Amino acid sequence: MIPLVKPYIAPTEEMMPRVEKILYSGYIAEGQAVYDFEREFGEYIGNPLVLALNSGTAALHIALTVLNVGAGDEVISTPMTAEPTNTTIALTGASIVWGDVDARTGLLNPVDVRRKVTARTKAIMLVHYAGMVCDMDAFNAISEETGIPIIEDSAHCLGGKYNGKMIGSNSRVTCFSFQAIKQMTTVDGGAISFTSEEDMDKARKLRWFGLDKKVSRLENDIKRAGFKYGMNNVNATIGSVQLAHIPEVIGTYISNGKYYDEALRNVDGVTLVPYYLHTEPSYWLYTMKVERRDDFIRMMEGQGIMAAPLHHRSDTHSVFAASRCELPQMEEWYRHFVHIPCGWWVGKEDRERIVEVIKRGW
């Protein structure tokens, strides 16, 4: 079966000596390896204001905390995502206001978001779902008009671009995940990037109980309670080794994605997703809409190719019951969207066969 997701791990002869060295170095907690990884990751995304964390969930929780999101506030968010995007909002005590998606893309719809802005809106949470980039032109305009900051959840979109620049330096805060099945994994891990040093300094304290690493522990004074969300030297070392391969690895996702964009155009029963102006997807999961989805999935599985919708819409969870509302475009999207394999393990012959199989119909 060709899987939908598969962790890329750099060759053993590169990875194992580095991991062994750091494991027995006597310093496995947050240290130089973490700071080196942060610098390298910052170079990759084109923004030096980066902190490495132990998960993407930690990044989201810190992002919301840096923006002082709390009880009495509203955050406009999308139901089309993995759960942590929204459970972290719930943890702050803020209310989630669901924005509808664009039924063509499954991404948050700026027209609906603008309608739902109130005096209590504290942040807009964007998710570049499955590696597709949100309509940043429209969201930047809303943010400029209203002064409401954007958090970009880019857990799915490492290597995606807006205006020719990597995702990670456009909005006030961007969150990344290096969890097992993401385009880059550090086994588990995450990162957060900022456009201001001030936000980053706050976040740096929040990732370690609220302590200031620049001051000796005995002289420290915690003014705001923080978390234990930092990355350690072992995951950071894995990240550094991985990162050397990531441009090439993500290049394969992108090349396969572009191939499908061409080859699946005008195929009966398939509707392709349009990408927004000035955006470039990183194709973590190739995403499209199909008619009679259950039949499509069954047919693909019969051919040894995994196909699935993968994520459960967030708004139907009981924990978010108070936010429930009509989302007509989400209904339409959710009935039809599906992912097909697109990543580094999908070779040229595989992708040609996948297209052939789809063209035969279901």
Ligand SMILES: Cc1ncc(COP(=O)(O)O)c(C=O)c1O
């Ligand atoms: C959209 C999205 N946001 C956030 C996360 C959280 O990342 P992590 O699993 O690294 O905590 C994930 C992945 O699980 C995700 O898919």
